[in-house]
Amino acid sequence: MGQLGIYVERYTISSSEEMNALMRLSQVARKLGHRVDFLFRADMYKIPEYDALYIRALTDPLNSAYVAARTAEMHNVKVIDDPDSIRICCDKVNMYEHLITHDVPIPDTRVIGREEITVEKAKELFAILGKPIILKAPNSSFSRYVEKASTVDEFVKVAKRFVRRADRIVAQRFVKSAFDWRVGILNDEVLYVCQYTIPKKHWKILTHLSDGRTVDGPVKGIPIDKAPEGLLECALKATGSIGTGLYGVDLKQTDNGFIVIEVNDNPTINAGEEDQVNSDLYERLIRYLLDINNEK
Ligand SMILES: Nc1ncnc2c1ncn2[C@@H]1O[C@H](COP(=O)(O)OP(=O)(O)O)[C@@H](O)[C@H]1O
Ligand SMILES: [Mg+2]
Structure with missing residues (x-):
């Protein structure tokens, strides 16, 4: 049996889709015989007691989530997201440098x-x-x-x-498209595939209006084996240039193949969206976080 800490902020638990996803993950963990606790900022000092830490909060090197990641790493607690991935992915200049060095196709x-x-x-x-x-x-x-x-x-x-x-x-x-491909990758393997629709009359998957409202489109899950040729290879090449943790790769499909718009650490995993057709993703996350520790 392993002990998993899920590091959250108040805004994480106020999102029902995100909370439902964490409930599904916790259920799977318990079924596999593990214990799960939610950790808030004030619980940071307890991180060394856990076997693994799963961060579900905005990861920026200036945020407390980064301190949580560093604390876990220093105490050999397996962590998603690891501090290196956070540092690279939270700075698009740094992230694009990695992609360019590894010949990953990106927009000019x-x-x-x-x-x-x-x-x-x-x-x-x-x-x-x-x-x-x-x-x-x-x-x-x-x-x-x-x-x-x-x-x-x-x-x-x-x-x-x-x-x-x-x-x-x-x-x-500018690369025009009707949707963004999102490929979730864990430990150099594809975890899920979906499409984030771009709403009509917009060009981003999410638009923040001046009155504070937001506009987004539906998420469409795609079975991994139904992904178009070249998509997964391109996404794996992108994360290969960054690390071996959990990532969400955004890609656009063009007449000349796929191009990577960005690699995200801490990718959104919402119940009914990213897990729509790839419902085994929770078990795979748990096995990644806790199985290796159990073998120690
Ligand atoms: N070069 C581009 N051409 C067209 N759309 C883009 C381009 N870069 C980003 N976008 C769109 O803008 C949105 C946000 O871009 P992204 O680089 O992923 O930033 P963020 O980290 O804020 O999500 C996505 O929907 C993406 O498809
Ligand atoms: Mg993005």
């Missing part, structure tokens, strides 16, 4: 420094990348700091706003 991408936010640079980028271009703040998640720029003015305005969050930003060629 440029890194722009603060001093490069000029009219001349905008013209140069439009000439190289076409119109519109996509701008991203390096630590964006849930599509929050990813925007389009179609004019020089828009480029300067958005880039200046984003550069307040970091000393550099990402500019990218």
Whole structure:
């Protein structure tokens, strides 16, 4: 029997889809003979007592979830997500560097420094990348700091706003699609496949409206063996450049094959969505986290 800690924040447990997923995971763990506890920030000191830690909270090197990951690693507690994966995936510049070094196909991408936010640079980028271009703040998640720029003015305005969050930003060629492929990968193996639909009249899977509301589309689960040729290979190559933990790879399908939009650590796993047709994912997560410890 192993002891699993699930590290959560208040917002994790306030999402019913996420909580239901954690309930399913806990049920599977108990069925396999393990004990499961939810750990909050105040329980951080207990992490060394556990065999494994599963983090379900926003992982940024500046967040407490990162401290939890480091604490687990220091005490040889198996952890999802490991601190290295968090550091790489929470900085898109770092993440794209890994992908580029390993020849993973990505949209044509440029890194722009603060001093490069000029009219001349905008013209140069439009000439190289076409119109519109996509701008991203390096630590964006849930599509929050990813925007389009179609004019020089828009480029300067958005880039200046984003550069307040970091000393550099990402500019990218726009790749149109009706949905994002999402491939979940654990320990170099495909865990689930799904499609995140892009709502009509939008271009991101999730849009934050100015009145605080959000617009998203349905999630469609795909059996792993029904994935189109080339998708899984491309996603595995992407995570292979980063680590062996749990990742969610976003990809776009083009006439020239698949391209990787990003590799996420701490990928969303919601009941009824990512587990729709890949319901064994909870057991596989538990076996990854706890079986190896049991063999010690
Ligand atoms: N180069 C691109 N072309 C078209 N759409 C993009 C591009 N990059 C990102 N997007 C879309 O924007 C959304 C968020 O982008 P992503 O890079 O995954 O940032 P985040 O980490 O905030 O999720 C996704 O729906 C993605 O498909
Ligand atoms: Mg994304």
